[in-house]
Amino acid sequence: MTVNVDSAVQQLIEVAIAAAGNAYIPYSNYPVGAGLRALDGTIYSGCNVENASYPVTICGERTALVKAVSEGRRQFDLLVVATRNAGSPCGMCRQMLYEFAPNLRVITVDMDGNIHTDVLLTDLLLDGFGPDRLPR
Ligand code: THU
DSSP, X not given: OOOOOOHHHHHHHHHHHHHHTTOBOTTTOOOOEEEEEETTSOEEEEEOBOOSSGGXXXXXXXXXXXXXXXXXXXXXXXXXXXXXXXXXXXXXXXXXXXXXXXXXXXXXXXXXXOEEEEEEHHHHSTTOOOGGGSOO
């Protein structure tokens, strides 16, 4: 069966899988790759980067997000995460993404590019705590 996937999604799937190839994972051996699209169309990749002091590890999704924000992007519409078993973003990544893009579309794929889930971040983080909760 062939599944028709739009070309923007297909491009991000390829970015995410390629990024997983750069994962620095001596401890978990669990590669994660991310492809994040900013509203202006710029695409950012990310991978997990582990550390001998385990909690210092950064996830693939947050790597991509921090790269993008540090280059001036603050609005995003699409994230693809690639892992061997199509794992979904962890709670910390959900929260950090929610700050900038509560309506983000989040797609998880395996390393063959098969889509497992295609949801909104608001479904992954119900009643999320965002910037509008704090007085300016
Ligand atoms: N990891 C991610 O990169 N993203 C997630 O959302 C979940 C977990 C990484 C962190 C660590 O390098 C490895 O996967 C195992 O937890």
